[in-house]
Amino acid sequence: MRTLRSLALLAALLYSQGTRSQTAYPKGYFRNPMDIPIDLAGNFGEFRPNHFHTGLDIKTNQKENLPVYAAAEGFISRISVSHTGYGNCLYLQHPNGYTTVYAHLNSFDEKIQQAVLQQQLRARQWNVDFEPDSATLYYSKGQRIAYSGNTGGSVAPHLHFEIRNTASQRVINALHFQFDIKDATPPVIRKAAVYNAAASIYLQSPAVYVPVKAPDNQYIIPQTVITAYPVIKLGLTADDYMDNSTNNLGVYKTEMYADGQLLYSTLMDELDFARNRCINGYTDFKYKAEQQAWIQLLSRSYNNGLSFYKVLEQNGAIDLSDGRVKNIRIVTSDFYGNTSELRFSVQYVQGPGTPAIAQVRKAATAFDYRDRHYVFRTDASAFYDDVLLDIRKQPGSNPWSCLLQLHHNRIPLASPQELYIRLLRPLPFELRKKLVFIHEVKAQSLPGAQAQTGLKASFVNGYAFARIRTMGNYFVAIDTVAPRMVAAVPSAWHPNTAVRVTVQEESTGIRSFKAFLGDQFLVFSRKGNTFSYQVPAGLPKGTHRLRIETEDENENRREQTFQVTVH
Ligand SMILES: [Zn+2]
Incomplete structure (x- = not known):
């Protein structure tokens, strides 16, 4: 026993001394959360406005209400219901230290639905985010927990699926846990960008080159790139694809070599949510704003605590001041090792002189x-x-x-x-x-x-x-104007139909929307600024007074009443 333990300790020690300490993620522990093949519309680390995408977006064939299953045994540790972001979302905590996350759901399993309704009635609001009692909502692997949908900040039906480390709440590239995904398609390299390393990214526009594709996933820039900057930094635009799909995905690994020396490498493995906005420093924000295209910077910006950087020599700067031609090789691959490579040569030729740069405010000073x-x-x-x-x-x-x-x-x-x-x-x-x-x-x-x-x-x-x-x-x-309803509430309510109310707010946002039928609080759901109520069969028949209270972020309240007849 003792020998075994010290052996394990030795192994752990050797392991951690490896050049790249890789976490051993359990393989095969989690199943596909759906019973359709995993076809990805989005992957981990993909660039999105103001954030990296953190999950796998599993396509649901343009359909909603497909069953979603527990990826492994565990209990529901958190439930959130929102008109933005993750929409209707479940967090399932597993005994192995990981939590799986299921977002944009239409509805939950009956037991969960009951817990949500209780919480909504208690809080008197539809938007809720809470941690239910861990004893009550236990699911075994493969048990149905929800139905898929298109809720929250989603533009097409899909399941957003994440795996997080429960203790740190860091989100992990879910592909590490091994799912049945066929992918033999390498990334496509679209652009290379050359920057003056001596100037701020915001005070220049990069020279952009579109490489030529050669056989075997090789890309080249035929002529030597001539630059007037003695020290340069580089940028790259590349998209990954899955087999038989046109969806753009993010690449997993990027490496940049100058004359054979590895200067930069990134791996999209884990992300701390507090750093997610650093996408705006990981990429050239100004170029994205002006050209509607992403460039990944092959250097690291200030105030960028992302953990993706594995190698960073001279912060990716390439010194060309001796005038010699340098050979650049950029290698990018997807999670399954499908690789594309860009090669070109670059040379500094002194130009008419770099214009003097005005006094700038240094990034890391107040x-x-x-x-x-x-x-x-x-x-x-x-x-x-x-x-x-x-x-x-x-x-x-x-x-x-x-x-x-x-x-x-x-x-x-x-x-x-x-x-x-x-x-x-x-x-x-x-x-x-x-x-x-x-x-x-x-x-x-x-x-x-x-x-x-x-x-x-x-x-x-x-x-x-x-x-x-x-x-x-x-x-x-x-702002003294309260939110107002766009149209009157329909006066005849029939069971199993939806009542819809659209609210307009000029200046800020709608902070609260509450509806009461007599004294009874009605749980209206929200998508954008439209609020919906599914009329249940059990609502008391007859004519009632419906009172709707809305409020914006500046505490401007409006109360409106309507006569409605429940049939
Ligand atoms: Zn997603």
């Missing part, structure tokens, strides 16, 4: 930008690279503040930063809760651009204040 109209307080974690901010004010037509042009939103913020805009006149006390920053997003094609135009602000010593996540144009407004 700084307050301010004048009598505003304070933009940036801490050392604000930016992924050095910035030279152009901040302007315009009188604007609005009465409460100037229009502040905070540079533009092609520079991402790595973390929320404090913005204060001075109010041009005294604000009556009762309006202090009604402040809002109107955020004008000019380029709608920006990564993560949302319809959101208003951000609730608070009153601080004559300023409107909020922590902002994007740069761009801001001014202050007062």
Whole structure:
């Protein structure tokens, strides 16, 4: 016994001393959570606006309501119901230290559905996120837990399936756990980008080359790439594909060599959710905003704590100052080892002289930008690279503040930063809760651009204040208008039909929606700004008073009543 243990210890020691410490993920422990073949519409680490995709998106053949099964035995440790993000979502905790996650579901197993309804009635709201009593909702491997759907931030029916480490809540590339997936299709290399390593990513546009495909998944740039920069960094655009599918997926592994020396390598293995927004520093955000295409930077930005980087020599910088031709090799592969390779040569030829770069604010330093109209307080974690901010004010037509042009939103913020805009006149006390920053997003094609135009602000010593996540144009407004319904509620209610109510909110968001039939709270579900109620058979027949209360983020409430007849 003792020998065995010390042997195991020795093995563990040897293992951890390997060049790449790989976690031994259990293989075959989890089954396919559906009973259709796993056909992926999305994979782990794929680039999405403001985040990396964290799960496997399993296609459900354009259908909803397909059964979803427990991938292994365990208990339901968390349930969330939301009109955004994961939609209706289950977390199943397993005895082996992992938790599986099932998102965008239409409905849950009856036992779970009951627990959710109890929680919704208790909270008097449909959006809930809670941890049920662990003893009650136990499922064995292969037992049905839910039906698939298209809820939350989903645009087509599919199951989003994740595997997380329960203790750390880090999400792991689920392919490590071995599922029956056939993939012999290598990634496609689309572009290589060359940057001046001496300048911020935000103060240049890369030279972009489209390689030529050669046999055996080789790609080349036929002519030697000539650059006027003595030290360069590189970028890459590549997409992976599964067999017989047109869905773009993310690549698993990327390596970059200069004259045979490995300078950069990344593996899409595990992700800490707190770092998920670092996609905006992992890729060239400005290029994405301007060209609608991703470039993975083959170097590491500031304020980027992603764990994908395995090798990073000279931060990916390639020194060409001696004028010799260097041979570059970029290798990228999918999880199953299907590999594509790009080769080209590059040479520095002195140009007419690099223009002097203006004084820039270093990425990893704090700084307050301010004048009598505003304070933009940036801490050392604000930016992924050095910035030279152009901040302007315009009188604007609005009465409460100037229009502040905070540079533009092609520079991402790595973390929320404090913005204060001075109010041009005294604000009556009762309006202090009604402040809002109107955020004008000019380029709608920006990564993560949302319809959101208003951000609730608070009153601080004559300023409107909020922590902002994007740069761009801001001014202050007062929001005293409550959300309003777009059309009247239908007056005749029949069992097993849906009642739909659409609500409009001008400035911020709908914080709450509550409906009461007489004294009874009705659980309306939400998709976007449309609220639906499935009329049950057991509702008391006859004419009732329906009361609907809505509220926005600035505490503007509206109450409306309707006569409805239940048939
Ligand atoms: Zn997904």
